[in-house]
Amino acid sequence: MKLAPSKSAAPAHILDAQTTAVISLDSALRVVFINSTAESVFGVSRRYAIGELFTHAVPQFIPHAERLREALRAGTGFIERELQLRKSGDQAITVDCTVTPMQLGKHVGLLIEILPMDRHLRISRDELLLAQQQASRELIRSLAHEIKNPLGGIRGAAQLLEREFPDSEHREYTRVIIREVDRLQNLVNRLLGPNRVPQKTAVNVHEVLEHVRQLVEAEAPRGVSFMRDYDPSIPELIGDREQLVQAVLNILRNALQAVGDEGAIALRSRTRRQYTIGGIRHRLVVQIDIEDDGHGIPPAMIDKIFYPMVTMRAEGTGLGLPISQYLIHTHGGVIECKSRPGNTVFSIYLPLDVSAGTPA
CATH class of the missing domain: 3.30.565.10 (Histidine kinase-like ATPase, C-terminal domain)
Known part of the structure; x- marks a missing residue:
């Protein structure tokens, strides 16, 4: 079998600068190294994690413990795309995970590289959300402008009728028309949104x-x-x-x-x-x-x-x-x-x- 060279020998500050979470394990699946990105992703401190069983330090990997042991026994790595990792009570995170056997002194260990995908998925979701909002807002604004003109005409006609028939019976009907037109006008104005430039x-x-x-x-x-x-x-x-x-x-x-x-x-x-x-x-x-x-x-x-x-x-x-x-x-x-x-x-x-x- 061909083993990857040990990355744990690299200066810690270089691995800490990576956006990929890097964790190395020994032959007993105990944590030998964990970079700062992994600390942030899994909410675990380096001081606690090093020397601990991997599944204790990072319980999100408990369901995958047997696969890690098999990779260690067979000396073959694997890649898992969009893997869902979940800790009890926490929200699942989506990652791309690469596991590679490597030589650690006289023994074989594992190098685990984890790329959080939630950021990329969230960026795509945000871009889609903003695009949808912009499209729907343009549609609503167009419709609102088309509605405003007839509403003004209806209100004006109701006011003319009110002057033409000043008796109380007709006034009651024209008051209803004017009141409902004003309500719709207010709704349209809200659809159009703020009509002033932000004063920042x-x-x-x-x-x-x-x-x-x-x-x-x-x-x-x-x-x-x-x-x-x-x-x-x-x-x-x-x-x-x-x-x-x-x-x-x-x-x-x-x-x-x-x-x-x-x-x-x-x-x-x-x-x-x-x-x-x-x-x-x-x-x-x-x-x-x-x-x-x-x-x-x-x-x-x-x-x-x-x-x-x-x-x-x-x-x-x-x-x-x-x-x-x-x-x-x-x-x-x-x-x-x-x-x-x-x-x-x-x-x-x-x-x-x-x-x-x-x-x-």
Whole structure:
């Protein structure tokens, strides 16, 4: 059999600089080396992992332990594409995994190279989401403009009739027409979205979150609790405060409606480094999570919630989330959602770097 040369002899800082997770195992499948990318991907520290059985240090590989032992016995490696790895209680991650036998002193070990695919899949999903949103927004704007003119004519005709027949019976009918036209006009204006250019200045993201929290908490039932988990080191971002308030407000009100009279809503802020949004890699991004323990979003609906007029509530307009997505998009960001019964998280990603970023 032909064995790969040991990569563990390479300087650790070189392997730590790689975006591929690298782990080497000895003949007993104990961890000999783990680079910083692997630490980040699997949430394990190097100090704990080295010397531990691989399946103890990285329990995501427990279902694949026998295959690793077979690769060690036979001296043959394997490649697994889009492998789903899951740790109990955690969300599955998708990776490409390459296992290669290698010589470690007098014994044979394994070199495991793991390329996380979630980033690439998420970039594709973000690009598709933004393209779909742009296409649907252009369609909606065209329809809305076509509807506005007839509505103006109907309202004007109703006002003329009101002057022509000033008696109370006819006035009641014309008042209904005018009121309904105004309602439709308001709906069309909301479909068209904000009609002003963003007024961008330095904005403290936590001031925005606290302002929105106070607004929603004031209208929340007594049984709803609000929790905050902010990273105080997050710098100011450049944005339109009012538009950011509106975007967060729409999402937080949805969370309030999801939990009903009793539940918990959490607001969380974190930074992400070298993060890609819509194909553009940013040096620093703020992630704002709005999490609730409500009934969740059905899987059949999760890919449609950012489309206009899509709603799960009889009284809903289906415009809140599309407007939020549009407002965040104008700031170079994106909104993503993950949901299961008892746990729904809307994550807002906004670039913190002044530059536009670089292509991923």
